Amino acid sequence: MSDVEQLKKQVDDQGQVVRKLKGDKAEAAVINEQVALLLALKEKLRIANGGDPNDKGGKSNQPLVLKTPKGTKDYGAKEMSVRSDIFSTIVNVFEKHGAVTIDTPVFELKEILMGKYGEDSKLIYDLKDQGGEECSLRYDLTVPFARHLAMNRITAIKRYQIAKVYRRDQPAMTKGRMREFYQCDYDIAGTYDAMIPDAECVRVAVEILTNVDVGPFVIKINHRKILDAIFEVAGVPEEKVRTISSAVDKLDKMPWADVKREMTEDKGLSDEVAERIGRFVLLKGGEELLAELQANTELMASKKAQEGVADMVLFFKYVKVLGVLPYVSFDLSLARGLDYYTGIIYEAILVEENVRPTEAQPTATKANEVKDGQDIDESVVRVGSIAGGGRYDELVGMFLASKGKKSKKNEVPCVGISFGVERIFSIVMSRRQNAQLKANRTKVYVISIGDSLIEERMRIATELWDAGVATEFAYKVKSNFKAQMNHCDDEVIPWAVLIGSSEVEQGVVKIKNMLDKDAQGDAAQVTVKRADMVAELKKRLAMN
Amino acid sequence: MSDVEQLKKQVDDQGQVVRKLKGDKAEAAVINEQVALLLALKEKLRIANGGDPNDKGGKSNQPLVLKTPKGTKDYGAKEMSVRSDIFSTIVNVFEKHGAVTIDTPVFELKEILMGKYGEDSKLIYDLKDQGGEECSLRYDLTVPFARHLAMNRITAIKRYQIAKVYRRDQPAMTKGRMREFYQCDYDIAGTYDAMIPDAECVRVAVEILTNVDVGPFVIKINHRKILDAIFEVAGVPEEKVRTISSAVDKLDKMPWADVKREMTEDKGLSDEVAERIGRFVLLKGGEELLAELQANTELMASKKAQEGVADMVLFFKYVKVLGVLPYVSFDLSLARGLDYYTGIIYEAILVEENVRPTEAQPTATKANEVKDGQDIDESVVRVGSIAGGGRYDELVGMFLASKGKKSKKNEVPCVGISFGVERIFSIVMSRRQNAQLKANRTKVYVISIGDSLIEERMRIATELWDAGVATEFAYKVKSNFKAQMNHCDDEVIPWAVLIGSSEVEQGVVKIKNMLDKDAQGDAAQVTVKRADMVAELKKRLAMN
Structure with missing residues (x-):
C-alpha cells in the first residue's frame, strides 16, 4: 500500500472506532479523544494528498480540537464529589495524628530534580526555556519536601501533602496510568527514637484504608x-x-x-x-x-x-x-x-x-x-x-550536603507512606457507580406551584442561606412545577419548600420529603407557618 | 569600572544585603532567595576572572542552589492552616448556593489558550516540546471551564474551582504578584431569565467577603x-x-x-x-x-x-x-x-x-x-x-463555533465572579501575625512524668484516636517532662494527659488545661479514672 492508501485505511478504521463509541454512548471524554485522533489522521491524509500543511488556524476548515492533553483528563462534578469525600476522610486521619500540610510550587528548578529518579528522569516534564531559569514539573512530592526542609533548615515536621505530580509516561488510561495524577504523602521528619514514628505510619495507613473502605x-x-x-x-x-x-x-x-x-x-x-x-x-x-x-x-x-x-x-x-x-x-x-x-x-x-x-x-x-x-x-x-x-534517612542530607554542610548534625531522618489515591478513587467510584451520585450539597429546593413567585422564592432562599442551609431555586421567573420537581429529583435534593399564591396569602409553606418516596403523613409532607420554616427544616435535616 | 570591578561591587553589595537579612532574622525563604542571587553573582565573577564556565555539578565547589523558581514560593504549615481556613469558608458559601466543583489539568493544549488573552498571551508558560502535543500551563480557570463545557456539551452548571494558574510576569513578590497563584472562581452557566443568576453572584460575593472578614x-x-x-x-x-x-x-x-x-x-x-x-x-x-x-x-x-x-x-x-x-x-x-x-x-x-x-x-x-x-x-x-x-455569554460559543457549530442553540450564557484569594490571604495573614498561629489540629498531648512509659503513652493515644480525638505524644522512649510541656505550648495544643508511674498504678490520668493558664481548680487540672478519660476529654473539647 502507498502511504496515502495506508492513511486512508487508518482514517476508515478510526472512523469506525468513533462510530462504535458513539453508538455505545461512551463517555464524551472518551469519544472526544478518539475524534481528535481521527481529525489528526484526516489532516495527515489531506497533506499527503498535496494539501497545504500551513492551511490551518481560525479561518480554515480545520476545526480546533476540543480535548485535554494526552494522559490528562477533566473530573466532572460527580467524580469530584467522590474525590473530595475521599480526600477529606484521608486528611481527617492525617490531622488526627497531628500532621500539618505545606504547599510547594508545581514546578521546581530542573537541577533540584536531577539525579533523584535514576532512569525515570527521562519522564520528567520540562518547561520551555522562555528566558530565565530551567524548570520542570514536579515528579513526586518527596523531593520537593526534602528540598523544602533543607532550604528552610526544618529538622522536625510531620506533614501531609495531597497534590498533582507529572510523568511523561506513555499513558495507559484504561489501566489508570496518567501523565497528571494525585499523590498523597504522609511523612515524619526528625531525629526520634527507633521505630516509634515508623509504627505510627502503619497505624495511619490502617485507619485510612479502613475509613475509605477499599476492602x-x-x-x-x-x-x-x-x-x-x-x-x-x-x-x-x-x-x-x-x-x-x-x-x-x-x-x-x-x-x-x-x-x-x-x-x-x-x-x-x-x-x-x-x-x-x-x-x-x-x-x-x-x-x-x-x-x-x-x-x-x-x-x-x-x-x-x-x-x-x-x-x-x-x-x-x-x-x-x-x-x-x-x-x-x-x-x-x-x-x-x-x-x-x-x-x-x-x-x-x-x-x-x-x-x-x-x-x-x-x-x-x-x-x-x-x-x-x-x-x-x-x-x-x-x-x-x-x-x-x-524510611529514608539520607535524602534531605543530600540537599544539605550539596550546600557543603554534610555532617551527622545536618541529617534529617524521615519515614513516610504514600497513598495511591487515584487507585482508591477508582475502586470507590466503581463501587458507587450503581448508586445515585449526588454532586452538589444542596439540602432544599424552593418550588413555586402555579404562579411565578420569583421574588418570594428568592426571599425564602435568602432566609435559608442566612440560617446556613444550602438552598437553590429555579433561575426562571415562571418555572414549570413538574420541571422544578424533576430537577429536585435529578440533583438528589432531599427537601422541597413548596409555595403557591394561597400559601403566600396564608403565611405558610409546605415542606416535602423528596428523598423518601415511601414516607407517610408528616414524614412525607407538612404545612408549617412561614415563621417556623427554618426551625422545621433544620430539625428534619438533623435527622437525615 | 571594568566588568570584573563592577561584579565585585555587586557581590559586595549583595553580601551586605544577605548579612543584613540574617542580622534581622528575616524569613528563611527570603534569605535563601538573596543567597541564591549572591551565589549567582559570585559564579559570574568567578567566570569573569577566567574560571571555567563548565566547572559545576556534583563534584565542583558550586553548590546546588536551594530555592523555588522565580515568582513561586512554598507555603509553610502555619500559612497553610490559615489558607485552608479561608478556602473552606469560601467553599462552604459556594456549596450553600448549590455549586459543584470540577477539576481540569494544570496544562492545556496550547491552541486552546491562543487568542483568548490578547496582548497578555506573551505571559503564557509553555511546556518544552518533548515530542507529542504542544501544551501550556493554564493562564486562568475561565478558558479551561469554557473548554470543558464545550467539549462535554454541558449547557447548565453552577461550578466553583479553586486552583493554581500561571503567568510568566515579572514578579513583584513584595506586592503579592506571583508567577504561580491561586484563582477562585464561581460561575453559573445556562440559559436562564435575566439577572437572576447575576444578582445571586453578588449575594455570594457579599457572603464570602463578610465571612472571610477582610474589612x-x-x-x-x-x-x-x-x-x-x-x-x-x-x-x-x-x-x-x-x-x-x-x-x-x-x-x-x-x-x-x-x-x-x-x-x-x-x-x-x-x-x-x-x-x-x-x-x-x-x-x-x-x-x-x-x-x-x-x-x-x-x-x-x-x-x-x-x-x-x-x-x-x-x-x-x-x-x-x-x-x-x-x-x-x-x-x-x-x-x-x-x-x-x-x-x-x-x-x-x-x-x-x-x-x-x-x-x-x-x-x-x-x-x-x-x-x-x-x-x-x-x-x-x-x-x-x-x-x-x-457576564460572558459568548465564550463557550467560541469553542463550539470552532467546531463548526455556531448557532444560537449552541450558546451557553455564563456569569461569574472571581475572588482574589491571594489578596484575601495576605490581609487575613497580616492581621493574624500578632496572634499565635496554630498549624496543627491536635487537641491532646500525652505526657509522661518521670518515667518513660512509652507504651502507656501509645496506648492512651490509640484509645483517643479510636475515639476520633486528634492526639500526639513525643517520639522518644524517655522524654524530658519540661520538653514535653514546652512542645505542647509551642504547638498550641489545648489539653495534656499526664501520667507517671503512680497514675498508672492507680489507674488514673491527670487532664491539664494547657491553653488557659489562669484557669482555677477543676478547670485547670483534674484527675480522672483511666476509664473516664475519653468522656472527660470529649466534654472539655466540646466546651473549647
Whole structure:
C-alpha cells in the first residue's frame, strides 16, 4: 500500500472506532479523544494528498480540537464529589495524628530534580526555556519536601501533602496510568527514637484504608538492612545487589522458579547463591519470623542484620500497642524500587475480596516448602499495591550536603507512606457507580406551584442561606412545577419548600420529603407557618 | 569600572544585603532567595576572572542552589492552616448556593489558550516540546471551564474551582504578584431569565467577603451595554472604544482631569466627545441613577442602552430581595479589562478601614459637580480590588463555533465572579501575625512524668484516636517532662494527659488545661479514672 492508501485505511478504521463509541454512548471524554485522533489522521491524509500543511488556524476548515492533553483528563462534578469525600476522610486521619500540610510550587528548578529518579528522569516534564531559569514539573512530592526542609533548615515536621505530580509516561488510561495524577504523602521528619514514628505510619495507613473502605488489605513490611544482609551473606556481588533486589521484588506475582531463573540465567548469579537467597526471601509471616532470623548465626554475624532485626523487634512491640498487628505481614521478598530507602519499607496491598484482613494474616511459610515454586500463598497475591513507603534517612542530607554542610548534625531522618489515591478513587467510584451520585450539597429546593413567585422564592432562599442551609431555586421567573420537581429529583435534593399564591396569602409553606418516596403523613409532607420554616427544616435535616 | 570591578561591587553589595537579612532574622525563604542571587553573582565573577564556565555539578565547589523558581514560593504549615481556613469558608458559601466543583489539568493544549488573552498571551508558560502535543500551563480557570463545557456539551452548571494558574510576569513578590497563584472562581452557566443568576453572584460575593472578614467593602457594578451606548452617543469612533474604555476604568485612581487629558492628548478624542463621556462616567450611586439614565432621551435612543437599563432595573429589584443592596454601588466608570464581557460587570473593592459598608454606600454624585476633577469621592477610592467578574455569554460559543457549530442553540450564557484569594490571604495573614498561629489540629498531648512509659503513652493515644480525638505524644522512649510541656505550648495544643508511674498504678490520668493558664481548680487540672478519660476529654473539647 502507498502511504496515502495506508492513511486512508487508518482514517476508515478510526472512523469506525468513533462510530462504535458513539453508538455505545461512551463517555464524551472518551469519544472526544478518539475524534481528535481521527481529525489528526484526516489532516495527515489531506497533506499527503498535496494539501497545504500551513492551511490551518481560525479561518480554515480545520476545526480546533476540543480535548485535554494526552494522559490528562477533566473530573466532572460527580467524580469530584467522590474525590473530595475521599480526600477529606484521608486528611481527617492525617490531622488526627497531628500532621500539618505545606504547599510547594508545581514546578521546581530542573537541577533540584536531577539525579533523584535514576532512569525515570527521562519522564520528567520540562518547561520551555522562555528566558530565565530551567524548570520542570514536579515528579513526586518527596523531593520537593526534602528540598523544602533543607532550604528552610526544618529538622522536625510531620506533614501531609495531597497534590498533582507529572510523568511523561506513555499513558495507559484504561489501566489508570496518567501523565497528571494525585499523590498523597504522609511523612515524619526528625531525629526520634527507633521505630516509634515508623509504627505510627502503619497505624495511619490502617485507619485510612479502613475509613475509605477499599476492602480487605494487608500491609507488607520488610527492612532494607535485613535485605542487604541477606544479599551479603548469600554472596551477591555488590554491583548486582540492585538488579537482584528488583528480581526478588517480583515474587508477589511470579513463582520462585521464574525469579530464580531470572537471577541465574538473565543476571548471572550462580545456582548456589540464588538458592541461598531463596532460603530467606521466601519467608513470610509475623513476629515469629524474627526468632527464625535470630537463630541464623550466619546471617546474624552481619551488623546490618543485627540492626535490622533489632528494629523489627521494636516495630512489632509498637504495632501491637497501636492495635494494628493483625494487618501486618512480614515479607522478606518485599524490596521496593526506590534507591533512597534506608530502613523499614512498607507496601499495603488489597487482598482477594473474600479474604478478611485477619484471615489474610499469613502464617510463616517454610522456605523449603515453596522453593520448588509451586506453593506461593495465593491468598495474599497482590491484587494491587495501594500504598507504599519507608524510611529514608539520607535524602534531605543530600540537599544539605550539596550546600557543603554534610555532617551527622545536618541529617534529617524521615519515614513516610504514600497513598495511591487515584487507585482508591477508582475502586470507590466503581463501587458507587450503581448508586445515585449526588454532586452538589444542596439540602432544599424552593418550588413555586402555579404562579411565578420569583421574588418570594428568592426571599425564602435568602432566609435559608442566612440560617446556613444550602438552598437553590429555579433561575426562571415562571418555572414549570413538574420541571422544578424533576430537577429536585435529578440533583438528589432531599427537601422541597413548596409555595403557591394561597400559601403566600396564608403565611405558610409546605415542606416535602423528596428523598423518601415511601414516607407517610408528616414524614412525607407538612404545612408549617412561614415563621417556623427554618426551625422545621433544620430539625428534619438533623435527622437525615 | 571594568566588568570584573563592577561584579565585585555587586557581590559586595549583595553580601551586605544577605548579612543584613540574617542580622534581622528575616524569613528563611527570603534569605535563601538573596543567597541564591549572591551565589549567582559570585559564579559570574568567578567566570569573569577566567574560571571555567563548565566547572559545576556534583563534584565542583558550586553548590546546588536551594530555592523555588522565580515568582513561586512554598507555603509553610502555619500559612497553610490559615489558607485552608479561608478556602473552606469560601467553599462552604459556594456549596450553600448549590455549586459543584470540577477539576481540569494544570496544562492545556496550547491552541486552546491562543487568542483568548490578547496582548497578555506573551505571559503564557509553555511546556518544552518533548515530542507529542504542544501544551501550556493554564493562564486562568475561565478558558479551561469554557473548554470543558464545550467539549462535554454541558449547557447548565453552577461550578466553583479553586486552583493554581500561571503567568510568566515579572514578579513583584513584595506586592503579592506571583508567577504561580491561586484563582477562585464561581460561575453559573445556562440559559436562564435575566439577572437572576447575576444578582445571586453578588449575594455570594457579599457572603464570602463578610465571612472571610477582610474589612468593609463595596461591590461596584456597571453594564457593558450601557458603557457601549455611552461611547456610541458620545461619538467615540468604533476603533477607539477599547482604548477609551480602559482610560475610563482608571477613574478610580486618577482625577477626571487626568483621564480626560489621556483621552484627548494621548488618544486623540476631541474635547467635546471627552466632555460628553464625562457627563456619564462620573456618575455613581444607587438605583436612583437609573431614573437619571432613563430621562436622557439621547442615550435611551440606543437599543443597547435600553437593554442595559432594563437589566439594571431587574438587578436592583433582585439584590434588594436578596438583602445585599447596601453593598452595591452603581459606577458608570467601571469598565474592566477583559474583552469577553457582554453584560453586567462587577468589582468588589475594599474601602478605608473606618468606612463601614453601609456608610460607604455613596450617594449619587452629579457629574457637573466633579467634572473639574476635584471632588472624586475619596471614601470609595479603591484600596484594592478583591473580586471581579461579569457576564460572558459568548465564550463557550467560541469553542463550539470552532467546531463548526455556531448557532444560537449552541450558546451557553455564563456569569461569574472571581475572588482574589491571594489578596484575601495576605490581609487575613497580616492581621493574624500578632496572634499565635496554630498549624496543627491536635487537641491532646500525652505526657509522661518521670518515667518513660512509652507504651502507656501509645496506648492512651490509640484509645483517643479510636475515639476520633486528634492526639500526639513525643517520639522518644524517655522524654524530658519540661520538653514535653514546652512542645505542647509551642504547638498550641489545648489539653495534656499526664501520667507517671503512680497514675498508672492507680489507674488514673491527670487532664491539664494547657491553653488557659489562669484557669482555677477543676478547670485547670483534674484527675480522672483511666476509664473516664475519653468522656472527660470529649466534654472539655466540646466546651473549647
